[in-house]
Structures are given as C-alpha cells and as structure tokens.
Amino acid sequence: MNRSVKLLIGSAVGLTLVLLALPQRPPATTPVPVVPVLPIATPPVAQKPIARPATRQQLAAQTARSASLAWKRDPFAPPLVPEEPVVEIAPPEEPQIETRPTAVDPPAPILPIVKPRLSGISTRGQQSWAIIDGQVVQEGDILSARYRVGKISSRSVTVLTDEEELTLNLGDRQ
Secondary structure, three states: OOHHHHHHHHHHHHHHHHHHHOOOOOOOOOOOOOOOOOOOOOOOOOOOOOOOOOOHHHHHHHHHHHHOOOOOOOOOOOOOOOOOOOOOOOOOOOOOOOOOOOOOOOOOOOOOOOOOOEEEEEEEOOEEEEEEOOEEEOOOOEEOOOEEEEEEOOOEEEEEOOOOEEEEEOOOOO
C-alpha cells in the first residue's frame, strides 16, 4: 500500500472517532405556538319557562322580558306564533294531456310447426338414445314443450303430441 492510501484511511478513521466523541444534540423541533383561550360568554338563564304567546299583549310582554337577556330572546323559549291564520296554498293543477287513440298492434304471426329432425340413434343393451334437434333424449323425455319421445328403435323414433303421433326416420330430410 502506498503512502497516500494509508493517509486517506487514517484520516477517515480519525474523523469517525472525532464525530463519535462529540456530544449529541437533540433533533431540532419547531416551537408550538401558544394560542390564548378566551372565556365563552354565557347568556343569563331565564328563571321560568316562557309560555307561548297567544295574543299580541302576551307577545309584547314576552318581548319585554326577553329584552333584559343578553341575546334579546330566550333560545329555549318556543317559537313566536303570529295571530294571523296560516294561508294554505293549493298545489298547482296538473296540465291536461291530450290523449289520442293508438293503433292496435297486429297479432303476432303464427309460425309454422316445424317437425323435429332426427340426426342419430344409439343403443346399448336395453337402453336407447336419440339425437333430435341437436338434443340427446331417451324414451319419455320432453322436446321443446310440445313433443314427448315415445319409442326409440334402431332406425326410427316415435314422438307424441296431444293431437298426433309422428314417426321420425333416420336419413329423412324435412
């Protein structure tokens, strides 16, 4: 190690020792401003509750008693009631809307009844399945709330409605 490196290391160690030996100061704090607290003025309290005035004379007497108070009115006294009757305002009349008869919507078109389409049959032992309108069904299943699956044979399926019995054959084009 050359002389300049030794000198640099020695200076760093010496400076560290000096800093550690210095007394530590507490962190600087901002002084908190002192706000003077002012006393709250309280109004004098009435000796007895003041009754609600019914006439102009009673209203004048209550006003005279209130004049001696710091607030000029007792905040706990009931509100002053005038002698004049309350006038009720009638709600505005609703505007008359002219109505015209509208045309009756035409009835929904009657859609033709589409015969179910048989696209496949599968049997396994005593069980048989058919694919009708893309739906896998067995005997007794309901198709589109109109047809009930009757008998499934190897080449055809019988479907029943309330009015008729249809036989769907494999390979038939509707």
